[in-house]
Amino acid sequence: MAGRVCPPWIGYFLLNPLRKLFENPDKMLGQFVRDGMVVLEPGCGMGYFTLPLARMVGPEGRVVAVELQGKMLSVLGRRASKAGLSDRIELRQAGAEGLDVEDLSGEVDFAAAIHLVHEIPDQGAFFAQIWKALKPGGKLLVVEPKGHVSLDQFEKTVATAKQTGLKRETLPGKAGNRKALLIRPQI
Incomplete structure (x- = not known):
């Protein structure tokens, strides 16, 4: 799946709280996500959208967060734990051949590919x-x-x-x- 890959240090920049002024996850995604949904987020990075999605799906829902870079997933895992949302977020590392989501066939209610597709060859x-x-x-x-x-x-x-x-x-x-x-x- 790798094409141009965002370096991990940019992931920290993308977590800046000021980003909510022009990219508010609740406003961007809230109209599409409901309690109990299964949401797929490829290219999740360090979880700027993942944590709000996990709140939106509620305790009965699940967010499958897929990222190519292990460093980004590691940071997201810590952030999810700190926010008390680890039980709603499933972390997956994408491989060179794809997203590794074959087991989700026909299960996903909503997927969000944000600032990602232009990086995929x-x-x-x-x-x-x-x-x-x-x-x-x-x-x-x-x-x-x-x-x-x-x-x-x-x-x-x-x-x-x-x-x-x-x-x-x-x-x-x-x-x-x-x-x-x-x-x-x-x-």
């Missing part, structure tokens, strides 16, 4: 893995920063996702991001 394989993990009716939110991803690149990414069978619902971009909500159709 084989986006088709990535979206195919997400599609398999999603339940029919499950949703994937793709968010990319305008500073890294042009509109043309973003539209190509969405077209790649649609080739797996996902259907697009456009969301308004905000705070320097491009967003698309993709849905696995009901059977």
Whole structure:
């Protein structure tokens, strides 16, 4: 799965509380996540979105946080423990071949790929893995920063996702991001 990889030191920068002024996890994700859901977060980093997602899914829900870098997962594990959310978060280290989520086939209610897809060399394989993990009716939110991803690149990414069978619902971009909500159709 590795392409361009965000160095671990940037993970600390991304945890800055001031980030909530322009990327508030509750506002960005709250409309999609409910108690008891299974949420997949590939490219979770040190958990800026993971901990709020774990609060949103409640004690009956689960967040599967997938990250390529062990250092990032280690920091996330400590943060989850300190926040009392370890029982809601399952940490997984992605491999060179993919997300390692085959066992989640058809279980995921919602997936959030935030500031990630532009770093993945084989986006088709990535979206195919997400599609398999999603339940029919499950949703994937793709968010990319305008500073890294042009509109043309973003539209190509969405077209790649649609080739797996996902259907697009456009969301308004905000705070320097491009967003698309993709849905696995009901059977």
